[in-house]
Amino acid sequence: MQSIERAAAVLRLLAGGAGRLSLGEIARSLDLAKGTTHGILQTLRKVGFVEQDRVSGHYQLGAAMLRLGTGYLDVNELRSRSINWADPLASRSGEAVRIGTVLEGQVLVVHHVFRPDDTFQTLDVGSLLPMHATALGKSLLAYGATPPTSLDRFTSRTIGTQRELAAALRVVRECGWSADIEELTPGEASIAAPIRAYGGLVVGAIGISGHVERLCDSRYQPRPPLVANVRDAARAVSRDLGAARR
Amino acid sequence: MTERYVVAIDQGTTSTRCIVIDRRGQLVSLAQQEHKQYYPKPGWVEHDAAEIWRNVERLGPEALRRAGATIDQVAAVGIANQRETTVLWDRATGTPIGHAVVWQDTRTDTMIGQLDAKPGAEGVRHRSALPLATYFSGPRLRWMLDHHPGLQERAERGEVLFGTMETWLIWNLTGGLHVTDVTNASRTLLLDVHTLDWSAESLEFFGVPRAMLPEVRPSVGVFGTATAAFPGVRIGAALGDQQAALFGQTCFAPGEAKCTYGTGSFLLLNTGSELVRSTHGLLSTVAYQIKGEPAAYALEGSIAITGSLVQWFRDQLELIASAPEIETLARTVTDNGGCYIVPAFSGLYAPYWRSEARGVIVGLTSYITKGHLARAVLEASAWQTREVVDAMNADSGLALKTLRVDGGMTADNLLMQYIADVLDVPVVRPLAAETVSLGAAYGAGLAVGYWPDLEGLRQNWHRAAQWLPSMEKARRETEYGNWQRAVSRTFDWIQA
Numbered sequence A: 001m002q003s004i005e006r007a008a009a010v011l012r013l014l015a016g017g018a019g020r021l022s023l024g025e026i027a028r029s030l031d032l033a034k035g036t037t038h039g040i041l042q043t044l045r046k047v048g049f050v051e052q053d054r055v056s057g058h059y060q061l062g063a064a065m066l067r068l069g070t071g072y073l074d075v076n077e078l079r080s081r082s083i084n085w086a087d088p089l090a091s092r093s094g095e096a097v098r099i100g101t102v103l104e105g106q107v108l109v110v111h112h113v114f115r116p117d118d119t120f121q122t123l124d125v126g127s128l129l130p131m132h133a134t135a136l137g138k139s140l141l142a143y144g145a146t147p148p149t150s151l152d153r154f155t156s157r158t159i160g161t162q163r164e165l166a167a168a169l170r171v172v173r174e175c176g177w178s179a180d181i182e183e184l185t186p187g188e189a190s191i192a193a194p195i196r197a198y199g200g201l202v203v204g205a206i207g208i209s210g211h212v213e214r215l216c217d218s219r220y221q222p223r224p225p226l227v228a229n230v231r232d233a234a235r236a237v238s239r240d241l242g243a244a245r246r
Numbered sequence B: 001m002t003e004r005y006v007v008a009i010d011q012g013t014t015s016t017r018c019i020v021i022d023r024r025g026q027l028v029s030l031a032q033q034e035h036k037q038y039y040p041k042p043g044w045v046e047h048d049a050a051e052i053w054r055n056v057e058r059l060g061p062e063a064l065r066r067a068g069a070t071i072d073q074v075a076a077v078g079i080a081n082q083r084e085t086t087v088l089w090d091r092a093t094g095t096p097i098g099h100a101v102v103w104q105d106t107r108t109d110t111m112i113g114q115l116d117a118k119p120g121a122e123g124v125r126h127r128s129a130l131p132l133a134t135y136f137s138g139p140r141l142r143w144m145l146d147h148h149p150g151l152q153e154r155a156e157r158g159e160v161l162f163g164t165m166e167t168w169l170i171w172n173l174t175g176g177l178h179v180t181d182v183t184n185a186s187r188t189l190l191l192d193v194h195t196l197d198w199s200a201e202s203l204e205f206f207g208v209p210r211a212m213l214p215e216v217r218p219s220v221g222v223f224g225t226a227t228a229a230f231p232g233v234r235i236g237a238a239l240g241d242q243q244a245a246l247f248g249q250t251c252f253a254p255g256e257a258k259c260t261y262g263t264g265s266f267l268l269l270n271t272g273s274e275l276v277r278s279t280h281g282l283l284s285t286v287a288y289q290i291k292g293e294p295a296a297y298a299l300e301g302s303i304a305i306t307g308s309l310v311q312w313f314r315d316q317l318e319l320i321a322s323a324p325e326i327e328t329l330a331r332t333v334t335d336n337g338g339c340y341i342v343p344a345f346s347g348l349y350a351p352y353w354r355s356e357a358r359g360v361i362v363g364l365t366s367y368i369t370k371g372h373l374a375r376a377v378l379e380a381s382a383w384q385t386r387e388v389v390d391a392m393n394a395d396s397g398l399a400l401k402t403l404r405v406d407g408g409m410t411a412d413n414l415l416m417q418y419i420a421d422v423l424d425v426p427v428v429r430p431l432a433a434e435t436v437s438l439g440a441a442y443g444a445g446l447a448v449g450y451w452p453d454l455e456g457l458r459q460n461w462h463r464a465a466q467w468l469p470s471m472e473k474a475r476r477e478t479e480y481g482n483w484q485r486a487v488s489r490t491f492d493w494i495q496a
Helices: A002-016 A023-030 A034-046 A075-093 A135-142 A162-175 A224-240 B049-067 B109-117 B121-128 B137-147 B151-156 B165-174 B200-206 B241-248 B307-315 B325-330 B370-396 B413-423 B435-447 B454-458 B473-488
Strands: A050-052 A059-061 A096-103 A106-113 A128-130 A178-181 A188-196 A202-211 B005-011 B015-021 B027-034 B074-081 B087-090 B160-163 B179-181 B215-217 B220-225 B234-240 B257-261 B265-272 B283-288 B296-303 B340-342 B360-362 B403-406 B427-430 B463-467
Touching (some): A002 A023, A002 A034, A002 A059, A023 A034, A075 A202, A075 A224, A075 B027, A075 B325, A096 A135, A106 A135, A135 A178, A135 A188, A135 A202, A188 A224, B005 B049, B005 B165, B005 B435, B015 B049, B015 B435, B027 B049, B049 B165, B074 B165, B074 B435, B087 B165, B137 B151, B137 B200, B151 B160, B165 B179, B165 B220, B179 B234, B220 B435, B234 B241, B234 B435, B241 B265, B241 B435, B257 B370, B265 B283, B265 B370, B296 B370, B307 B325, B307 B370, B325 B370, B360 B473, B370 B473, B403 B413, B413 B427, B413 B473, B435 B454
Parallel strands (some): B257 B403
Antiparallel strands (some): A096 A106, A096 A202, A188 A202, B015 B027, B257 B265, B265 B296, B283 B296, B427 B463
């Protein structure tokens, strides 16, 4: 893990220095070969931690470093990058699609595609959903989001205790997808899967929602073809965001 | 049964995409590559046509690989292309002569002034149904013939060929078929829009030898079979990108309109088999022609700078790191703070057609932040749409009821809401934002019988999002007045 140590040293150097540094200056300061330094800088540039001046070629800390901790992927960028895959999901599943990300302990809807039946529907981009009672929220919780302290009850099926929630999230991690069956609204269900960026980092979730009879089979379980549609869409968006194929 | 697909090549201004589309009109896979923009002088924009062809050659197989499909699963290939960009190449070697001159390029500005005063200009305008403007490819072709020594003579001998991007791509795909489609041809100033063939008088006016021009074909109908990139696959359609988007939005009936928000934005209204001549600064253009049928025409309002204003904000001002962040920045404030940006970077298009206009930022005070500027950037796209819609309503005598939108900027909810607000009509996005590619795919699929008819295509159209107007009338009118005053500040900046 020497390369991580070196990357950390490069970042500290750039953070401590005044202004931009050249490749040569960075290599000399850290007593590293230029080739090694260049490799580290290129990787850091790819993830946005370092930026290179277009004219001088000098390096400085990237904008992503400043936003560490506030969620590194702009929500409008997430929508823009996933819009092409949300449409086919709506078409194939016949259901409404939403993409969500975490905002202050809730799911922020960043993109919404209508159920493709041309009935009147209203865009709910910008609205907030509870984490523990939606498939989107469970996918986000299962991969690192902080669970809510109070678990509000919406229906008789809403997860009511932290213990139950932890068990449900273990299942999500095992399966790689999540569902809510009449846990937020009676008669409604949802299915979701995580969206990953580079390094496997979960940055959002994509899912479908609709009538429980359409989403679930006779055994009250999410229909496997719909689950496959959701997971395919999540993988396609993840691939575009730079996550490795898995 | 093995699934079959249609592939669309969307050769755009900033990038080339190959897209695999299924029977429902849904995206299966996409491969995309940007190409280099050359800005040798202010107002000049060029592309390397050879680079663009290399991209198509690489992206085609890549898109199929991502779809997990093989070449024999491809029913047809369709092309949608940036329009009016002018390519010249050597017939014998296939090598481009200089860079392609791009539609945004204004180098023919002075020449247009001279041509406009020349006898016969009125005839050119009448036959092409277009104004004489730097926008179209004919004057660019004239410029290239004038500025490459010996080229005119070589062109007369048929050694040098002219084409817009679809012509260049089909030439390379088929190994030497020299054809164009009616929509692209209708943007040259050289076509007679009624006969749908090159006009001998217009060719003489521009001094363009007929020997260098491609054969004009219907937009939808088999052009030939590819030997490169998609060997063995039939090329079923070619349309200018905006006409492709109209086709992809299934605006097949007179009165149906769409606006595509990309680098520039383009509002097209289907006027049916009748050519409507605008008296409000819009263009009359060929919408599409299906082989064996009469052509459908359209009225078009072109806005030169919309998405490219966001790119300028990102690349030149460096106030955002990626284009979608413009919305994030704009949402840091609740209004424009009194600031307006009119992006007349290469003059103003519809409905003004002022090539001497240049951009302005007005209303600057010490109160203005980058958030206000971001708002002004987005609002500029909305107000420019409003001006075009007003002109279209006046020309057609009908009031637009809804606007069908597509293109990358439809991901920007703030912009879409603002457009609904300033137009005071619902704005609707279909379930496939990639309508340019979809139109090319639809045309190609129709040509080879992959889809049965236009009605079959209509059934693929579904509403994916809708923004309803919510701005008060008084505010809309005040803002529109401010915008129009800002526009008037751009006039007469470049002095002859």
